[in-house]
Amino acid sequence: MDRDRLRRMTDNARRLRDNGHLRPGITLAHAADVLWTYSSAELYELLVIRRGWSPETYGRFVAEAMIKALL
Numbered sequence: 001m002d003r004d005r006l007r008r009m010t011d012n013a014r015r016l017r018d019n020g021h022l023r024p025g026i027t028l029a030h031a032a033d034v035l036w037t038y039s040s041a042e043l044y045e046l047l048v049i050r051r052g053w054s055p056e057t058y059g060r061f062v063a064e065a066m067i068k069a070l071l
Helices: 002-018 027-038 040-048 057-069
Strands: none
Touching: 002 057, 027 040, 040 057
């Protein structure tokens, strides 16, 4: 499952790179790792289930973090 998610996130990172959206210096591998991390079920479990974040708050957090990390 992790391998499949990494493959999908690598495809997403490649699209970001190919369309000129990645910040200079961000490699494809780094972008894929960032997307893979923020799309993990474990992160959702930690913040929403264990810490009580609302899904909306979690969604905003993930979106903002990915934007700051990559764009």
